Amino acid sequence: MKLFAEIDGQTITFIERNNDERYSLILGDSAAEYDFVQLDENRYSLIWENRSYLLHFSRKDGNIFVTHEGQQYAVKIETEREKRIRDLTSVKESDQRDMILKAPIPGLVSKIDIAVDQEVNKGEPLLILEAMKMENIIKAPCSCRVSEILVKTGQNVEQDMPLVKLKSNI
């Protein structure tokens, strides 16, 4: 049985083996030798290739978030069957011409540089989000036209909240 891990734009394949009730994962040519012990609800100790790792886990949107030494990655783990089903059912890339720009961080809208129907070039500043005393410039992801502005100056926004509707010029 194969197990697929999607991480940072790449897919890593493991072979699952279940011989004589002995379960193991094989990565590449060699069997991964490991010791995996739960310490706390979402906290585990892993010994892999004679190195010890302290790991934290959480789940969101079908991903497993793994933290180690302050670094965090989202990993999607799928069995062969799950992956095949997803490949079949995944919708074709939707019409890219309409897009909604979402807040990458929570913050305060301190300035809006654009108006509805305005044409903007890629990289042009659209608005400024202020958070933790710093200004963050939100720029146009492509050359496009502003079709709707969904926030006001002085408004507090949550992360992932829609800010601006854009129509691409393609």
Added chain:
Amino acid sequence: MADEAYALPGNISIETYLDQDKIIEIAKKSNSEAIHPGYGFLSENAHFAQRVQKSGLVFIGPNSQSIKMMGDKTAARQLMIKNNVPVIPGTTSAVTDYKEAENIAQNIGFPVLIKAAAGGGGKGMRIVENMEMLQEALDGAAREAQSAFGDASVYIEKYLLNPRHIEFQILSDGKGNTIHLGERECSIQRRHQKVIEESPSVVLDDELRKQMGEAAINAALACNYKNAGTIEFLLDQDNNFYFLEMNTRLQVEHPVTELVSGLDLVREQILIAAGQEMTLSNSLECFWGHALECRLYAEDPQNGFAPSPGRLSFLQPADGPGIREDSGVTQNSEISLYYDPMISKLIAWGSNRDQAVQRMIRALKEYEIQGIKTNISYLIKILEHDQFKTGNLSTSFIQDFENLLLDSKQKEIDLFALAAALYKNEPNNNHHLNNSIKNDSNGSSWKYNHRRLNMRSR
């Protein structure tokens, strides 16, 4: 001893730590004799210092005239020139007009730096490489300056290529004794925010330390300084140094000086404010070992260093040999959007620089924090960088190695993938597996446990 606490009602800083009335009222209500302003908010506010004194309390810091003189960066420059402290070429008065800015930039040559006249801490600051960038940078700096300091005026100076940031800790008792406690190197900065600080600096020899120390003392004397303060210099590649600014307060990075000098700087501040003698009467000439400080920020290096507010669902800070932590949070603390993203400072001491760096790396690797994103892995990558290890630093270090510092090795990616796969196969985490065990007619817990144990042994 500060052993009483009073709540400051309100959410945003204007309602709390910036509300002078509330703070003075609480000080009086609690029969305090003095106010220590910390290192943010009102610590460099001359008006507040004056109000504290007028209300019959002692302000633990310099007098309001010194704060005012050094707080206006343009006036401070002129004062330094008059007192033979070297400064960077640039404007001597605040620039308000775009045309004027264009002329000045032309004259001193790009790159130029735009700074808030009233500022500090990297707010309202922009590096401008060419004429096309000037307008946007001026507007942005002025806006940030307005919102951070209530004053939109900016000034322009020559931007030095790859300088080091070296600052000197000053103590003055206001009775004629002004000494320095050596330098701190704070060259590791991102967007003009310090990230890692250390003392001593690898680049200063006794002679250069003596020269810079004297210049620092001159700067302090020029503004009639009392209490603890810091003179910041830029040091270019030929060991020329230039006055950058004076911070008329305790600095965030003061612990590194404490560890190599053996002094408690806050205690020294209180002694001075109380009119008592300072512990030392001469400047510090040799240091006890080496110290480093890392600032832990609630930010996401993988996502453009966006602020990462949230609740700390898990916190296990680091300790161990030579480690000190000055922290402001505990498990379940809420990191709000309203304040600075710095959540803690990790400080490491070693008998030499290598040992201090090794101890810091170990402490950072063992620091466990969940619920928010932090710059911990980023700090580790900086400390493990060859150029950091050899002490070859400059204020452009982070910019120069930005991509390298954000990269992960394939081995690390494999680790995360393997960990996630193992986690998903844990009986409690995989509902599919759970069900099959439940429905299995042979599904005894013996078999279940055996399987788990085998999983570990392989």
